[in-house]
Amino acid sequence: MICKTFQKISYLLLAAFFATGCCRSSCEVWDDTKTCARHMNNGLNSLFGKQGKGSRQVCRKDDFYSNQYPSYGGHYPEYAEFTPLEQDPQDQYLAAAEKFTPQAKEAPGDFGSSIPGIEAFEDPSYDATLSAIFQPIYFDYDSSLIRGGENLKKARKIAQYLSSHPNTYIFVEGHCDERGPQAYNFALGARRANSMRTLLIKEGADPDQIFTISYGKEKPLVDGHDESAWKKNRRAQFKIYVR
């Protein structure tokens, strides 16, 4: 009996081994697993009449013009400057997914803006207190997720400072390490900066105090070609202006 069970398990293990193939690296297998999972999710959604995120059928006009999620979608004055795609504010994924907040109303340095351009913003390292609060946040490779208790603590501190100092404005700079593609890293840097901004807003900061810049991999903090350098370069860092 034991022999037969062992036989069955062996066959199953061999089948699993053959099916996955052994020519890919562990990173590639994990990468493909994530892609497969997303496709399976999309497939299941299609079965139930949903064709991907943000695609549930709008049933009533009110659904479209709902202000349940004022930060995204719908018909809002802050979108007068462009025409957004039609999203379904009732989309269940909005609850689960990260909710992004549109950029601040004012654009630093623009004509008519009360906030000066970046030349007026300073590196917080000039002040010991600010330096302790506005510490860089670090990211995993090819990721814009802010993870780890330490990063969340830093974010909370920054958000609390901004809440109690309404005359302080910050730029969040999104940076990447040298390994990624040049062009794509500009977009990834923007996503990292916006992830940080969104987190600060969730922790109570005013959206109009926070601006974003993406530098891609143009401004590494550390010159080096190993993980110790790369992890320091995959960061969101800050510049401050006090009015």
Place this chain on the structure above:
Amino acid sequence: MNSYTLFYKWMFFLLIPLFIYSSEKDIVVTINTKNQRIPIEISPLNLKKGSISEEYLQQIRDVFVFDMSYSGVVKIDPQSPFYIFKLSVEDNKLSLEVTSTGDHSEKRYEAIELSQDLSIDRRKIHLLSDTLLQDLFGVQGIASTKILFALKKGKVSEIYESDYDGHNMRKITSENTLCVTPKYIPGTKNFLYVSYRNGIPKIYYASLDGQQKGKRLISLRGNQLLPGISKDGTKLAFISDITGNPDLFLIPLMPAIGKPYQIYASRLATQGSPSFSPDGQKVAFVSDKDGTPRVYAMMIPKPGAAIKGIKTTLVSKFHRGSTAPAWSPDGTKIAYSAKKNGVRQIFIYDLYTRKSRQLTDGPGHKENPTWAKNSLHLIYNTANPNSNELFLLNLNQKETVKISQGEGLKRYPCWR
């Protein structure tokens, strides 16, 4: 043998083919380039009369040889040429005589006045090369074309223009900041680029004569990145994070600059690098919505369209980390950069055969391909930590050739 044992044994044998075909096998398309180019001979430059130095004559000849060698149409083969090209100089005038070894017919080209200023004479030679290719082979040459690119020295990156072979390089912007991703505006003497002059990256347009500072094109808040312009110059696609996520936007440019509209958004993803199809109806772009960055193509939706109606087609099916798509001017191919064995190489995806073909190999990342108008040649930049150079290649030749010169990191080429 009970039914369970039989079932597992069948599973085992049925799954063996899966192993054989599930292993990552790259699709390798071997290109037979040997017979695609016409063999020619270029005889040494004959000085009949005049005061031009031998050294200068050699430089002139070198320009012509380079144009022919990398035209993708002919190859230098003195052993069995179909055509013999004879260059001669008399009284500072350069003449070209072409003899066919088949029927022994001859054709003479109008003499070119040489100024003995190589930067000027190069352009005359390039024009001669293009005329020759059109005349003899009915092919559009690239020798008279120009490219824009970003050149970074230290922390500053400015926009430069040069001839297609990297010579006659001149600086166009002087903003003392990061200026990147330049694009020609078709049918005009202007170009677009992204500048960090005011802190947040924005898209500007400026004249190629470099006389005036660039003017801001789009008034949207937030970052504006990675512009791509349509072949007729009427539309601009770009990445904006005004919504709080880097999404794909489009703005009409003609007959007047219109209101930007969102054309693609994916909440948990990063979008980048839009490139229009030549008819301006579709756009290829990068997104990591399915895990790793890949190249997708889609029909451009109308303003305010429903997201659920937008369907994307995956272009870079076989490669991970695919970025920087460039749609060929003839609409048949999309070039892009993708990782193979840990190194980013240049690939093209044929939209008719639906097959992918690798164009480069060897160490060192290669990125940001840009097409010539003839849809035969590409320029890309290498992307290694301390060395970014521009390289030229064509679909009929395996060899690539470095065209950039001097110090600095040369990136984001754009071919006029």
